[in-house]
Amino acid sequence: MEVGYVRLSRANYRSVSLLSAEGSTVYDIDIVMALKPSGIGYDFALIANTPRYKAMGMEPEVEVKCNPFIDGKKLASKLAAKVTELEFGALLSGEASDGLLADTEEE
Numbered sequence: 001m002e003v004g005y006v007r008l009s010r011a012n013y014r015s016v017s018l019l020s021a022e023g024s025t026v027y028d029i030d031i032v033m034a035l036k037p038s039g040i041g042y043d044f045a046l047i048a049n050t051p052r053y054k055a056m057g058m059e060p061e062v063e064v065k066c067n068p069f070i071d072g073k074k075l076a077s078k079l080a081a082k083v084t085e086l087e088f089g090a091l092l093s094g095e096a097s098d099g100l101l102a103d104t105e106e107e
Contacts (some may be wrong), residue, residue: 001058003065006033012042019046026053044097 008016020026030048035041048055053062071074083091 001053001061001065003062003069005069005078007078012044015044019044019048024049 014027016031018045019031028049028051029046032045032047034043034045036043053059057069
């Protein structure tokens with residue numbers, strides 16, 4: 001079992017959010033993420049209304065694996081850099097400085 005973060009686009013976040021039934025959240029369900037057959041983008045499918053780790057009684061192990069993420073520092077480091085409206089305009093126009101674009105690259 002592995003615990004980590006998944007970077008989702010706005011469209012992917014919406015797709016995942018729509019999988020949960022009314023009155024439940026994405027934390028209440030089991031989801032599978034798979035690369036689309038075209039190789040571009042992802043599909044998300046609801047597998048069960050209870051996460052597998054809960055169905056298997058693995059809550060204590062999952063809590064231990066989540067500890068590095070609890071304070072939010074690791075997750076916050078994965079967020080995009082804050083930019084001003086002017087810098088954002090430069091990014092969109094392709095005129096951004098190398099330093100600004102370097103912050104948006106994958107690790």
